[in-house]
Amino acid sequence: MNGSQDLSARTFGNEDGLPRVPLPTVEDSCARFLEWCAPLLTAEQLAATEEAVQRFRGPGSPAHVLQDALLRYDAEDGVHSWLDTFWPYRYLGRRDRIALNANFFFLFADSGASRPGQIERAAELTAAALHHKVRLDEERIPPVVGRGGPQSMEQNKYLFSATRIPGTELDTVRTPYTEQWPGPSTERHIVVFYRGGMFRMDVLGADGTPHSLDDLAAGLCAIIEAGTVGAAPGTSVGHLTTKARAEWASSRQALIDHDPVNAELLDTVERALFCVALDDLVPADDLSAGGALLHGDSGNRWFDKAVSLVVFADGTAGINVEHCCLDGTTILSFVDAMLEEPAREQSRKSGARDQGVPGFAPLRFVLDEVLRADVREADEAFAAYAADTATTIVSFDDFGGDAAKRLRISPDAFVQMAYQLAHRRAKGKTGATYESIATRQFHHGRTEAMRVVTPEVLDFVAAMEDPAADAATRRAALRAAADKHVARAKECQAGQAPEQHLWELQLVQRRRGAELGVTGPLALYDSPGWTTMRDDYLSTSSAPSVNISYFGFGSTSSQCIGVAYVLLPERFNLHLSTPRAVAGEMHLFAEQVRVAVRELRDLLAADTDG
Known part of the structure; x- marks a missing residue:
């Protein structure tokens, strides 16, 4: 692209014209790695690292076999970047809990005395998010331009209906805009959490038209009335999303195996446009609000969901984000779009109209005592973990x-x-x-x-x-x-930059080492420089x-x-x-x-x- 005159106004219209992420050479990454790690090392550690790097980049080193494999991968049809495989392994490959460890939050700026109450604020945020989705589906979100050219908008495809799915060895992610789920999400519902209970609520009518702001508020009021008593102990399945990933995968499979209703409910949660959590907490201050957004009542969350809007009892609000497909820059643009214009105006622009109280229904998982014990243990373990932060x-x-x-x-x-x-x-x-x-x-x-x-x-x-x-x-x-x-x-x-390149070479060996004939240890990854720098x-x-x-x-x-x-x-x-x-x-x-x-x-x- 040679200037603004060449830019498409469609949200994703510039993506294929963007330059590819450059793939560094082994020599360049090794030189930068030594420069980057040297200030952190003793003379003895630096000497050991230099020796390891010399072997890594020397003639006949297996590193060159790994680099050639990465070059071939980068040239394959359908591959967008040599990092296409790196990102799933980086995020979906982690085996610890993502709640608190990987998810991030934003606390929205307080609107002071004019801040609306909980139901009104939740309805406003929902309406604003739906306006964003309508514009995104029609590719009317203006593409971001910066640093002299357009920026990738690809991550915007994963704002709605994206959910991380736990796996034993590697997680997966369920998203629209994929072969399995082409185009934007056509789901019409969100999942609302209140006092540990889960509710499906339709936010789009049968023809895809958003419910009006007043409709959304009425639906949320009805859910609060229906959930006043709160979920019984051991039944808030959201607690399970706080577990280490392989453990959560086992629990998820146990839910599915126990009763087919559970599989249907999981599908409802995973396909929902986003989650809205209504918390009873009135944060004492910004620090308290931040803690609740970071971990909060884990029975009132689904940490695997890409986007969860959290609204406290006094109308204070924020967002909790699952990181595998979304970085902070994309979420910032989304939040800015939601908050920079009055929600009622956004609702009007989205085409929303009065359609009556939205349909809603509780999501009640079928649990036996073993599953209830699993939920209770997850609750207790995460509460202790959060307390240790x-x-x-x-x-x-x-x-x-x-x-x-x-x-x-x-x-x-x-x-x-x-x-x-x-x-x-x-x-x-x-x-x-x-x-x-x-x-x-x-x-x-x-x-x-x-x-x-x-x-x-x-x-x-x-x-x-x-x-x-x-x-x-x-x-x-x-x-x-x-x-x-x-x-x-x-x-x-x-x-x-060297780190992600060298890390991906290490991951290529792990994934394809036997096939490529690179099975032995590579000294660079055990060097003082590599372990200290990271x-x-x-x-x-x-x-x-x-x-x-x-x-x-x-x-x-x-x-x-x-x-x-x-x-x-x-x-x-x-x-x-x-x-x-x-x-x-x-x-x-x-x-x-x-x-x-x-x-x-x-x-x-x-x-x-x-």
Whole structure:
């Protein structure tokens, strides 16, 4: 595509014209890998890693056989990217629980005193989501344009009726726009959760016309009246979606085997457009709301559903997202579309009309005592797991992206440097740090894994911690680290990053090693560099939208702090999570982030060249 004049206005009209994700060479990825991991290693560890890399990329190495196989795969008909297989293995291959560990949430910006009550808010969000679906089905959602060209819109196909299905060794995902389910979803219902009970509710009429806002509110009122008593203990099957994936697969099969009604109910849930969870909780504050969105009452959730809108008793609302087909950028666009225009206007534009109270029915699984015990055990285990996760929030109402720009520094680089300084002060070390970088300018593009720690970062932190270093020295070190951060981010945006490529070569061996004659261990994947670089101490991701108060996800390891941040022109909010065993370090990190932001801002503001 050579300019805006060539762009299609249809939602998916530009996808096939997008450039393909570039496939790096083994040599390039190995060189970048050594550069990326070196700042985290001792001299001895780096020497061992260099030796392993030399064997990996040397003549006759099995790595070249794996690379050739990946090149052939990338050239096959119907393959959109060399990452087509990587993404399912990355997300669907994980065997731990996805609730809290993988799903993420957005807490919608509070509308203050004008915020509607629970039923009205849920009806409004449902109507807005239906408007989005109507436009999406007709490809009237304008394609996103950025970085000089159109962005991939492919993930939008998985906003409605997409559901992850647990498997023993590998999960699958049930979605429209596939050979098994061509085109957009034609389902007419959502699933509503209330007090552990599940209800199917029609939101589209028989001819596909959305129910009016008043109809939707009436339907939700009827469900609340029908579910007032709440589900009996051991009957809220949503608890099972919190289990480790193979265990949930076994439980799901047990449900199906026990009674054919259960298979029908699972089909109803899995084909539903989305879920709406009505919670009794009145969040005490944003932190409380975030925790409920991240894990909440697991009997009132179906964590495998791509999109679950959660509305609390006071009208506070947010979204919980299953990650396998959806990244934050797509969900941000969806949330912005839902919230940037009054719901009644969106309902009108969708063609909604009064059709009476929507049809609804309870979804009651047929359970014996063994299955009820399974549900109770899942409930108890997840409650304990959630209790072992500590979270906190940090908010700045006097600092944002505009302030960073006035200081002549990249806003994202500024906050990432603040994280590095705060982490050193909180934990006494610089640890591996992950940052998600969007690559949607490519055909079926998703994200790239960026590693933040560079030699320049080490120099910057050292200068800040050196009492003998003057302000000029510290400023120069900060700007050098920020410039390097920006340069690396641009490399990642261009698909020039080593980690996912090397990881996919490892996965090719696991999947096809016997066929390709590559069965022995490859030293790179046991090297100090590989294991250290991927052992996160900070896992960071950004979600910039005025419609979001907080964004959050769980920690990724026993020492990791998950850092989800909303960096806007005039404000900056963070949600942090970590295992409770190291909660003290997270709280110290939070305090140090506050200090670091002020300190770095003052340092740059004092620059007479500014």
